[in-house]
Amino acid sequence: MLTWLKYFSYGLVFVCAYLLFTPPPHQYSNAELTRLYGLEGKDPTLVTKLLPLPPPRYPHRLAQQSDPLMRKSVKYLTDQEIDMIVFRAAERLHAFWAREFALRGGTYVPVEIIPEWGPSDPRIEGDHGTRFVDGKVYVDRREVREASGTWASADGSLIEAWVAHEIAHYVTHATGVWSAAHKRTVPDPGKYIVIAPKRLPGKPDHPIQVYIEQQAQYLAGVSLREAGMLYEGYPEHIYYLCAASGDDFMRLNANWLTDPPDAEYFKDHADHGYGKDFAKAIYDGMLPSGNVDTGLRLLGTEPSFTH
Numbered sequence: 001m002l003t004w005l006k007y008f009s010y011g012l013v014f015v016c017a018y019l020l021f022t023p024p025p026h027q028y029s030n031a032e033l034t035r036l037y038g039l040e041g042k043d044p045t046l047v048t049k050l051l052p053l054p055p056p057r058y059p060h061r062l063a064q065q066s067d068p069l070m071r072k073s074v075k076y077l078t079d080q081e082i083d084m085i086v087f088r089a090a091e092r093l094h095a096f097w098a099r100e101f102a103l104r105g106g107t108y109v110p111v112e113i114i115p116e117w118g119p120s121d122p123r124i125e126g127d128h129g130t131r132f133v134d135g136k137v138y139v140d141r142r143e144v145r146e147a148s149g150t151w152a153s154a155d156g157s158l159i160e161a162w163v164a165h166e167i168a169h170y171v172t173h174a175t176g177v178w179s180a181a182h183k184r185t186v187p188d189p190g191k192y193i194v195i196a197p198k199r200l201p202g203k204p205d206h207p208i209q210v211y212i213e214q215q216a217q218y219l220a221g222v223s224l225r226e227a228g229m230l231y232e233g234y235p236e237h238i239y240y241l242c243a244a245s246g247d248d249f250m251r252l253n254a255n256w257l258t259d260p261p262d263a264e265y266f267k268d269h270a271d272h273g274y275g276k277d278f279a280k281a282i283y284d285g286m287l288p289s290g291n292v293d294t295g296l297r298l299l300g301t302e303p304s305f306t307h
């Protein structure tokens with residue numbers, strides 16, 4: 001009896017220690033996710049289909065984020081605060097990429113980062129939104145704040161993930177893998193669009209664009225981890241918020257998502273693809289197994305660091 005009691009109390013101590021020192025997994029019920037994504041009132045069958053499954057548990061304990069600025073909702077961030085988060089993130093990410101390029105005999109030239117004010121910014125003609133275009137990264141402050149409408153708990157980690165994603169696009173250009181991947185594509189006459197989607201060999205489910213986005217996500221995840229920008233709960237939090245950038249989420253928000261024929265849409269001309277795949281790509285990068293060499297070769301081409 002006493003032995004039984006002894007082992008029972010050992011077990012109890014173990015369980016208490018586990019609960020005290022292990023952070024709770026950031027998982028949500030479908031009802032919570034529906035609310036956080038602002039999808040109440042949408043067709044529940046479609047909503048259930050696009051909600052991402054909980055990611056695997058992150059295998060490492062991470063430090064607590066103690067910076068109150070990083071915990072503030074994006075909705076209430078001032079322009080100055082957004083810029084501070086953007087440039088602080090960019091500095092760490094540039095330092096990471098500079099190390100990676102140097103390790104491979106190359107020189108990383110930091111990409112220019114330009115915060116802007118969405119369509120009202122006089123410097124912008126037509127296109128807006130956070131993006132990498134013409135060799136520069138633009139961060140759209142209006143879009144940053146509006147992200148709280150598609151992921152209610154969006155905070156500074158969303159801005160950092162976006163900056164890491166756009167810098168990763170730049171890196172795929174700077175190492176030549178972006179243009180090399182385009183050279184590998186084969187045009188496929190699509191059923192629904194005039195311009196034939198470009199397909200990468202062995203990747204028939206989407207046009208190349210979707211895989212380019214997933215590659216940027218994976219590399220963003222690696223860079224966030226290696227630049228020391230992951231804190232407790234961040235991997236799961238970033239995973240869930242990235243799902244909201246999927247074409248299926250955007251189409252459902254705009255009441256365009258139907259089932260079928262959306263499978264055809266995703267096959268022929270999606271940008272980010274399904275939210276759950278876009279989320280998984282950055283999570284895979286954030287995992288300890290995520291690494292630069294795998295990420296740069298995801299589209300079947302070899303990077304070059306010396307041109």
Ligand SMILES: [Zn+2]
Pocket residue numbers: 165169213216
């Ligand atoms: Zn992108």
